Amino acid sequence: MDLEDxxxxxxxxxxxxxxxxxxxxxxxxxxxxxxxxxVLPIYDALFAANDITHILxxxxxxxxxxxxxxxxxTGKPGVVLVTSGxxxxxxxxxxxxxxxxxxxLVVLTGQVxxxxxxxxxxxxxxxxGITRPCTKHNWLVKDVNxxxxxxxxxxxxxxxxxxxxxxxxxxxxxxxxxxxYVDPQRIAHRTYHPKTEPDEATIEAAVALMAGxxxxxxxxxxGVVNAGPEAVKSLRELVALTGFPVTATLxxxxxxxxxxxxxxxxxxxxxxxxxxxxMHDCDxxxxxxxxxxxxxTGRLDxxxxxxxxxxxxxxxxxxxxxxxxxxxxxxxxxxxxxxxVRVWKEKKYQADRHALTDWWxxxxxxxxxxxxxxxxxxxxxxxxxxxxxxxELSKGKDVYITTEVGQHQMWAAQRFKFEEPNRLMxxxxxxxxxxxxxxxxxxxxxxPESLVVDIAGEGSVQMxxxxxxxxxxxxxxxxxxxxNNNYLGMVRQWQQLLHGSRYSQTSTDTQPDFVKLAxxxxxxxxxxxxxxxxxxxxxxxIDTHAPVIxxxxxxxxxNCYPMIPSGAAHNEMILTDxxxxxxxxxxAGKILV
Amino acid sequence: MNNNGKIERHTIAVLIDxxxxxxxRVVGMFAGRGYNIExxxxxxxxxxxxxxxxxxxxxxxxxxxxxxxxxxARVVSVHKVVDWTIDKPGIEREMALIKVAGTGDKRVEAxxxxxxxxxxxxxxxxxxxxxxxxxxxxxxxxxxxxxxPLGLVEVSRTGVAAISRGPEAM
Ligand SMILES: Cc1ncc(C[n+]2csc(CCOP(=O)(O)OP(=O)(O)O)c2C)c(N)n1
Ligand SMILES: [Mg+2]
Numbered sequence: 202m203d204l205e206d207x208x209x210x211x212x213x214x215x216x217x218x219x220x221x222x223x224x225x226x227x228x229x230x231x232x233x234x235x236x237x238x239x240v241l242p243i244y245d246a247l248f249a250a251n252d253i254t255h256i257l258x259x260x261x262x263x264x265x266x267x268x269x270x271x272x273x274x275t276g277k278p279g280v281v282l283v284t285s286g287x288x289x290x291x292x293x294x295x296x297x298x299x300x301x302x303x304x305x306l307v308v309l310t311g312q313v314x315x316x317x318x319x320x321x322x323x324x325x326x327x328x329x330g331i332t333r334p335c336t337k338h339n340w341l342v343k344d345v346n347x348x349x350x351x352x353x354x355x356x357x358x359x360x361x362x363x364x365x366x367x368x369x370x371x372x373x374x375x376x377x378x379x380x381x382y383v384d385p386q387r388i389a390h391r392t393y394h395p396k397t398e399p400d401e402a403t404i405e406a407a408v409a410l411m412a413g414x415x416x417x418x419x420x421x422x423x424g425v426v427n428a429g430p431e432a433v434k435s436l437r438e439l440v441a442l443t444g445f446p447v448t449a450t451l452x453x454x455x456x457x458x459x460x461x462x463x464x465x466x467x468x469x470x471x472x473x474x475x476x477x478x479x480m481h482d483c484d485x486x487x488x489x490x491x492x493x494x495x496x497x498t499g500r501l502d503x504x505x506x507x508x509x510x511x512x513x514x515x516x517x518x519x520x521x522x523x524x525x526x527x528x529x530x531x532x533x534x535x536x537x538x539x540x541x542v543r544v545w546k547e548k549k550y551q552a553d554r555h556a557l558t559d560w561w562x563x564x565x566x567x568x569x570x571x572x573x574x575x576x577x578x579x580x581x582x583x584x585x586x587x588x589x590x591x592x593e594l595s596k597g598k599d600v601y602i603t604t605e606v607g608q609h610q611m612w613a614a615q616r617f618k619f620e621e622p623n624r625l626m627x628x629x630x631x632x633x634x635x636x637x638x639x640x641x642x643x644x645x646x647x648x649p650e651s652l653v654v655d656i657a658g659e660g661s662v663q664m665x666x667x668x669x670x671x672x673x674x675x676x677x678x679x680x681x682x683x684x685n686n687n688y689l690g691m692v693r694q695w696q697q698l699l700h701g702s703r704y705s706q707t708s709t710d711t712q713p714d715f716v717k718l719a720x721x722x723x724x725x726x727x728x729x730x731x732x733x734x735x736x737x738x739x740x741x742x743i744d745t746h747a748p749v750i751x752x753x754x755x756x757x758x759x760n761c762y763p764m765i766p767s768g769a770a771h772n773e774m775i776l777t778d779x780x781x782x783x784x785x786x787x788x789a790g791k792i793l794v
Numbered sequence: 795m796n797n798n799g800k801i802e803r804h805t806i807a808v809l810i811d812x813x814x815x816x817x818x819r820v821v822g823m824f825a826g827r828g829y830n831i832e833x834x835x836x837x838x839x840x841x842x843x844x845x846x847x848x849x850x851x852x853x854x855x856x857x858x859x860x861x862x863x864x865x866x867a868r869v870v871s872v873h874k875v876v877d878w879t880i881d882k883p884g885i886e887r888e889m890a891l892i893k894v895a896g897t898g899d900k901r902v903e904a905x906x907x908x909x910x911x912x913x914x915x916x917x918x919x920x921x922x923x924x925x926x927x928x929x930x931x932x933x934x935x936x937x938x939x940x941x942x943p944l945g946l947v948e949v950s951r952t953g954v955a956a957i958s959r960g961p962e963a964m
Contacts, residue, residue, distance in 0.1 A: 329815060334826050338870040341814060358870060392811055392873050518864035521857060 213379040216345045216371065217242035220309065221250050223352040226385050227307075229253060229280050231271060231646055233264040237284020238324060239311030242376035247282075256646055256675060259667035261288050263639035265295020265366075266665070269304045270643030273626045274601055276429060278305040278360050279643065285311045286324030289370075290331065294633060296366045297335040301630025302452060303427055305364035307355050308336075314374040315343055328370045337365030343372070345380030353388045362395030363516040364427055395515060399532035399540050407487070407511045407528050408544040414485035415556035416563075417445045420468065420497075423452030423629070424490020424514060426622040428534035433622050435538035436489065442545050443552050446564055448476040450491050451629045455619030465564070466573070469497040470765050471611040474572035474774055475564055477763075480505055481771035482563070488512045490534045493523040494630070495793070503770030513537050572763040572776055573615050582732050584609060584684045584755040588616045588656065591682060594739045599651040601644045603627065603637040605661030608690040608761040613656040635664030638681060642668055645677040652680070652743060659685040659752075660709050666718070672748040673723035680742050681750045683715060687757045694760045698784070699767075699791055715752035724748035767793040799855035803832065804879040805886055805956045806863060807964055811871040812838050812846040819869045820848055829862050830854060833888070833931070833953035845873065851931070851954050874964060882958040888931045889952045892938060895922040896945030904944040911937045922947070 214222070220243050224232070233256045236244045247255055258264040261283045268279025279299075283292050289310040299306045313322040329341045338358050340351050348371065355367045411417060419440060425432045433456050440447055440463055447457045448468040457464055466473035468480055477499075480486070486508040491497065493512075498504045504524060512520055513530040520529040530537050575585045588609075602617055603626040604610040610627060619625055626644060628636035637655040645653040655662075662683055672679045689707040696704050719726030725747050729738035735753065742751045763774045768790025775784055810816045817836050824831050832851040839847045852862055859877070867875045878884030892913070894904045897920075904923060908915065913927035927937055931954055938949055958964060 330818070333815065333819060333822055343814075393870050516868065518861065518868045520864070521860055522864075 211382060214382060215242065215246070216348050216376040216378050216380060217246040219345070219348045219380065219382050220352065220371070220376070221246045221253065222382055223349050223385075224253060224280065225250070227353070227356045228277070231256060232280045232282050233258055233267040233271070233643065234282030235261050235264055235284065235288060237288050237311060239285035239313060239373045240282060240288075240309075240376075242373065243282060243309070243311070243371070255282070256642070256671065258639065258642070258671050260665065261291035262294050262635065263642070263665050263668040263671065265292050265299065265306065265308065266633075266636050266639035267643030267646070267668070267671075268306050269295065269299050269302070269636075270603060270626045270640030271647045272304050272306060272643075273640075274623050274644045275647045276623065278307055278356060281306060281308040283308070283310055284324070285313055285328065286326050289326060289328040293331060293335065294631075296332055296368065298628050298631040298633045298636060299366040300335050300337065302628065303364050303423060304366065305359040306366035307352070307359050308366060308368045310368060310370045311376075312341065312370045312372040315372045316374065318372065328368065332368045335366075336368050337363075339368040339370065341370045341372075342375055345375050345378040348375060348380060349383045350388055353383070353385045354390060356385070357388065357390065358393055362393075362397075363424070396517070396531055397515065397533035397536060399530050399537040401540070403528065403530050404537065404540045405544055407530060408541050408548065408550065410485055410509055410511060410528060411443060411445075411487060411541075412545070412548075412550035412552065414445075415553055416482060416484040416560045417443070418479050418483040418486055419445055419447045419457075420480065420486055420488045420491055421447060421449040421453045421456050422489065422491020423450065425456045425534045425538070426453055426490075428490065428515075432490075432535035432538055435535065435542050438542050439538055439545070442542065444557055445487070445552070446479055446561070448472070448480065450494070450497055451614050451627060453491070453622070454614060455622040455624045458620045459618035460620060467614050469494075470499070471615060471761055471763065473615070474570045474763050474776065475567035477765065477771040477774055478567045479564055483508045486510045489538060490514060492519045495523070498523060499765045499773075500768055500770045505771070570776065572774070575759070578756065579732065581756045582729065582735055582753060584612055584686065584759055585616060586732065587682075587684055587735060587753050587755060588612050590735050591654065591656070591739055592617050594736065595652055595654070595743060598743070599648070600624065601626065601648060601651055601653045603640040603644060603653070603655045605637040605655070605657045606632045606634045606691075607658040607661060608686070608694065608759070609656055609658045609684040611691075611761045612684070617656075634658075634661035638662055638665050638679075639668045639671075641679040641681070642672050642675075642677055645672070645679050646675070649677070653678075654680040654682050657681055657683045658690060659683050659687070659712055659715070660689045663712070669719070669722045669724050669748055669750070677748065678746050679748050681748070682742070683750065683752050684755050685712075685715070685752050686755050686759065687712075690759075691761065697760070699786055715750050719748075719750040724750055726750050726752070728752045728754070730754045766790060799857060801853055801855060802859060802879070803851065803853045804859050804877055805849065805851050805884065805954055806866070807876045807878060807956055808848040808850065808866055809873040809964065810846050810848060810869070811873065812844040813871055816846060816871055817848065819871065820850075820866060823865055823869065824850075824852070824862075827865060829858070833951070835953040835955055849954050849956050876958075876964045878956045878958065882964075884956045884958050886930055886954050886956045887928055888934055888954045889926065889928045890934050890938070891916070891950045892925045892927060892941060892946070893922060893948040894925065894941050894945050895947045897921055900944045904941060907937070907940050907944075913937060
């Protein structure tokens with residue numbers, strides 16, 4: 202039973218005060234939110250709380266993405282506060298996004314008073330019902346004496362095991378009612394006990410398999426980033442010890458430094474030729490905290506057909522979900538990878554140098570394809586070139602990158618060289634256009650002195666561009682770097698490949714004048730139309746201590762390569778337009794997204 | 795996964811905290827991920843501990859069944875998941891109330907078959923019976939099939955309850 206029972210009863214406080222106190226005790230310094238009728242008491246309690254900064258967004262979706270950016274760039278949970286009904290439903294896209302990318306969030310939603318629940322009251326919606334499938338867990342708090350406990354539980358569940366979003370729905374009468382507060386350390390969960398300790402025998406078996414490998418690869422996912430700096434450090438040590446090649450998913454870019462010779466680049470649909478072919482031909486695959494997503498595997502029945510697969514994940518349900526696993530390790534990545542390092546050293550294992558030399562020779566041949574090369578242009582700005590220049594001109598600075606979703610996102614992932622984790626914030630699992638701008642608001646909130654750039658498409662940015670006003674209000678000097686190709690480019694590319702170049706509804710010919718838009722919103726607007734203007738525009742953007750939109754007019758019909766066409770295997774990549782034209786996508790492939 | 799395996803039918807027991815929406819979490823997961831529910835029973839089994847027990851009969855390839863169990867176990871309010879078909883040998887029982895209407899020979903025949911199945915008439919009129927029958931689901935299936943030509947009117951089944959053999963708990 203609750204230890205609280207043996208203590209003298211502390212004075213009762215209101216539910217709204219309990220919320221604020223619980224947040225403070227959880228170390229929360231920033232909340233992203235938007236007020237409304239059913240959260241008025243919490244906003245009132247917040248009014249008196251000086252040590253929590255509230256960032257007022259312009260749309261609740263923006264609040265959630267901002268909290269995601271905050272969380273992803275700090276390793277701390279993001280906190281969101283929104284009202285009932287439309288406030289909660291507007292937040293759903295962000296919540297689903299956080300679930301798929303395993304981002305720890307605590308989302309507090311107001312609810313109509315308990316007496317009105319179920320009556321179709323004004324601004325009532327079944328928030329726990331709507332968010333049940335897109336949260337790690339959620340609660341409707343109907344007893345003020347359970348409120349503190351629920352919030353602490355919420356933080357625990359959001360941040361431990363496989364992280365994810367939780368929703369706590371708080372009816373308005375509960376916010377007014379007085380009740381008892383309990384401290385975070387008094388909470389022990391009845392059912393939730395994620396397994397974090399790796400099984401020693403399995404680690405030993407995995408390391409033995411690795412030591413015997415002739416064509417190994419590390420396939421690293423976001424779980425390693427989520428497991429924190431210890432996991433990243435151990436990964437780097439393990440790679441140094443073994444000399445194996447490393448690839449990573451979109452969510453794990455930076456976990457292993459892009460400047461290292463062992464780095465193959467990102468894998469998957471728009472991964473490098475060398476990363477995908479190394480995956481396809483490997484004999485031992487060491488998957489660390491990734492989940493064999495369909496963007497990564499390509500055609501499943503041709504996925505790494507000769508490989509023994511080791512899979513480390515903290516979430517047991519990921520094992521054998523898409524791909525048959527030979528050796529499963531269910532544990533925290535930091536603990537498991539450091540155990541691998543220790544066992545490798547203790548057993549004095551040596552990688553098979555002979556085999557590894559041959560393997561690297563083969564990998565070099567794939568590298569020689571130079572799959573990320575593009576045809577430079579004197580007349581128009583190539584989007585790839587724009588990213589390269591952004592990278593060069595921001596090098597050495599303390600840079601955080603967010604992205605929207607589309608071709609620009611893939612080019613950013615392919616070309617921007619990340620040396621450290623938590624530096625790229627992007628919507629991987631849900632692929633949410635409109636993520637990057639509000640995420641940049643969240644990142645800049647957490648890192649006020651850093652350079653925070655949203656690499657954007659002109660389509661995506663129109664989904665959440667009102668958050669520029671938020672950036673202006675809080676003097677968050679985010680940079681919105683738009684690769685403006687006049688198209689919903691990624692969709693247009695698929696229409697070109699799969700639908701006979703019939704560009705149905707993908708032109709963005711009618712679009713705002715982004716320079717004037719920036720000015721109207723209180724930001725600075727810049728434009729670059731010719732390659733020779735680009736450097737100066739980027740430099741001005743970087744040097745401006747205010748939110749900036751830089752509208753970069755890029756080549757309209759550039760396609761993102763290399764690419765595994767839908768329904769194809771890792772070793773069936775296409776590298777250029779010419780190959781794309783020659784490629785017949787199967788009917789089965791056309792059905793895939 | 796390459797789900798080429800044979801479709802199997804498994805009975806799975808879930809011990810879950812009886813909080814609001816607990817059943818919806820499990821059932822919603824089945825629906826959302828496209829898994830099959832053949833039968834489902836749920837009731838609180840410990841009032842002081844607020845725990846409920848869900849028994850679900852589902853089918854799929856071995857890979858899919860493994861996923862189903864992993865996905866259930868992942869629900870935060872779940873204490874335990876046991877597969878009676880593989881983890882432990884279990885006993886399965888289901889109850890049904892079955893209404894049969896008819897007169898003359900058919901009526902006599904229905905009663906005779908009911909007797910051999912140990913189905914009890916719990917309501918009798920001049921033209922109908924309601925039988926109560928308990929047993930393995932397959933026994934209920936056969937009984938219902940036999941009643942069909944004899945004037946079967948309505949069937950109400952509870953779904954499967956299951957428990958392990960021997961002294962241990964699940
Ligand atoms: C909210 C949402 N709606 C639709 C899509 C489908 N979609 C994926 S990429 C894309 C085009 C994005 O266009 P833009 O932002 O201009 O980027 P580009 O591909 O041109 O670089 C669309 C519509 C999506 N990912 N998210
Ligand atoms: Mg575009």
